[in-house]
Each structure stands twice: as structure tokens, then as C-alpha cells.
Amino acid sequence: MRVLLLATLVNAFGNGAYLTTSVLFLTTVAGLSPAMIAIGLSAGAVAGVLAMTPLGYVADRYGPKRLSLLSMIVLAGAYTALLAVHSILPFALLSCVIAVATALVKGANGALAAGAVPAADRLRVRAKLRSMINAGMGLGTLAGSLPLLIKTDSGYVVILLVNAASFLVAAALLTRAPAVPPQVTPAGGPRLVALRDRPFLAFAALDGLLSSTYNDLLGIGLPLWLATGAHAPLWLISVALVINTVGCVLLQVRMSRGVHGLAAARRSALRGAVVVALACAVFAATAGRSPWAAGTLIGVAAVVHVLGEVWLSTGSWGIVFELAPTWAQGQYQGTYFAGRGIGDMIAPPLVTACVLGLHSGGWLLLGALFVLGGLLYIPVTRWAAATRPAARPEPVRV
Known part of the structure; x- marks a missing residue:
């Protein structure tokens, strides 16, 4: 799986660089208003959600490696085509193409990782x-910050092209990955069984809400809190994000060890959710504190948060x-x-x-x-376990 890991690193680097400058590219180079950007991205988000499961089925049916390569080539072309966008309709269409192709990459790569290694190694991979x-996004963010210092349209264009090229490089690397054979749906069963x-x-709805929320605690909640509720400098946002990135890179593999089976995975998710809740309590405790005390508590909360995030995602x-x-696996x-x-x-x-609205x-x-x-x-995972074929009763211990 070294090939898939390297391809993921390259692709994440391009994505991180583009995300840093994407809004400025769309407003200054493409000439789109913030409202146009919001509409286009919302259309893409809806298209991506609707396409996730069917495209996962396609990845299972025709082989995840083949579909992952195709989607990366499409993404390279779609991002390059943004250079020609100057109005809402083409931007919305390209946003949908990008979202659908990204959905296919996620499903296909998940199926590729699941099918190319033994079941016992899937979580570690x-x-x-x-x-x-996380490493690629962090490095990409640093690269994407350079045009922000130069403040030229050409710099934003270069970053966009770097992102497009990263998909082609990742696709070239992925050609060397082992192929997972196409899967056949059992006769008599529904195709979109998921x-x-x-x-x-x-489970997907519950986990999706919790996962998205713990991401937004630092990306949205902390900046708003520092601007309105805590007496601490805004640069603590960067400190918290650096702690999060470094923590995920260093701890993710280590903390996945020993998580084998549904019961262990459930315990890890529960532990992570409780630890993230503790981080929220620490954030709340910064209200009314001096800048020094609030800053210290925010650093502590960031460390606690990343521990909970790693356990929960594992x-x-x-x-x-x-x-x-x-x-x-794909669907x-x-x-x-x-x-x-x-x-x-x-x-x-x-x-x-x-x-x-509610502050602390x-x-x-x-x-x-x-x-x-x-x-x-x-209860959700026990319900799911009870509905699996040849389900066996689980021990009561959680």
C-alpha cells in the first residue's frame, strides 16, 4: 500500500494548497461574488452526497482502482477548467463535477484499501x-500561503494548476497499486444494499454529524469564540490547528493499534466522543479569563480535542x-x-x-x-451487528 499512501500524500498536498487560495482565486481571477461561490459550492455538496453510494457501487462492480484513476483524471480536467469560469452557471456545473468525482475517489480508495490488504490490516492502513x-494538507497549506504574501492573480493560478497536476501525479502513482477484482452482488439481493x-x-448519520462537528469546533467555533467571547489573541487559531495537524499525523497510526472487532471499535468511538466533550468544556472555561490563562486553556483544549478526534475517527x-x-465495501x-x-x-x-448565541x-x-x-x-452498532448474516450475540461489555 506504499503506492496508495504516496499518491494520497501528493493529492492532499495539492488540495491543501488550493484550499488556502481558492476563495481569492474565485473572487479575483474568476470574478465571482461570495453569493455565487456559496451557491456553486452548495450545488456541488448536494450532488456529491447524492452520488456517494451509487458511485461506491460502481467502484465495487467495475474495480476500485480503475474508477479511482478515472475520477482523478476527471478532477485534473475539472480544476483546470476553472480557469475559464467567470459566471455562476459554469462554476456550479464544475462544482458538481468536482464533487461527484471526489465522491468516487473516496468510495473507490476506501474499497481499494479494504480489498488490497488482509482484514486485520485495514484499520492500520x-x-x-x-x-x-493531514501531512499533505499541512504542507500544501504552507505552499498555498506563498501567493497570499505575493498577492498576485498569477500566484493563485499557479496554485490551481499545481492542484490539477497533483491529481495526474497521484493517478500515475496509483497505476502501480495492486488491483482489487470487481465484486459481484449476490443473486437475489438489492444492488444498493447499503x-x-x-x-x-x-450509524452513518450519527457519525457524520459528530465527525463534521468536531472538525468545525476548531475551524469555526474557536475563531468565533476568540472574536466574541474569550480574551485571547487570534493567532491561537493557528496554534490550535497546528496542534491538531501534528497530533493526527503522529498519533493516528499508534492509536489504531489494538482496535480489532466491532466491540473494540465502538469503545474507541465512545471514548473519543467523551474526550471531545471534555475539550468543549475546557473551551467553555476560557470565558472571563485573562489572556494568559485563556491562551493556556485553549492550548490544553486543542491537545484534548486531537486525542478525542483520533480515537473517534479510528x-x-x-x-x-x-x-x-x-x-x-465501495458502496x-x-x-x-x-x-x-x-x-x-x-x-x-x-x-x-x-x-x-449561547457563548460558554x-x-x-x-x-x-x-x-x-x-x-x-x-445501541446503533449492536442493532447493526444483530442484522448481519450469521450474527452472533455480542458481549454486554462496552
């Missing part, structure tokens, strides 16, 4: 992939791998990411309303959400 994503799997849909992947049939991965997409729509207004009480409410969500993993 998935942890390594996330470490590569959409009929009600306990898995419940548990989530383990649950997906355990619940998905071998022949439907189950797609359904899982669709849950994340829905969560991405809910989490930003939720975090904003809690932090701006909002942080405590978010913490309560994580505790409740973590506890809900228990």
Missing part, C-alpha cells in the same frame, strides 16, 4: 492514509469495515462519506449558533451532544 492526508441497511444508515473506520460486506464507504456530507451541512450553523453555555451544549452521540454508538 486507513490510519496511515489519514496521516498522509441504502437498505437501516442500522448502518443510522472507531468510526473500524465500525465501517466490520459492518460492510466484503463485496460491497458502504460511499454511504459513510454521504453521512459526512450531510453532517457538513448541519455542523457549521450548529456550531455557529451555539458559540455566538453553547460549548457545554456541544459537549453534551458528543456525550449523547458517543453513547448512541452502543
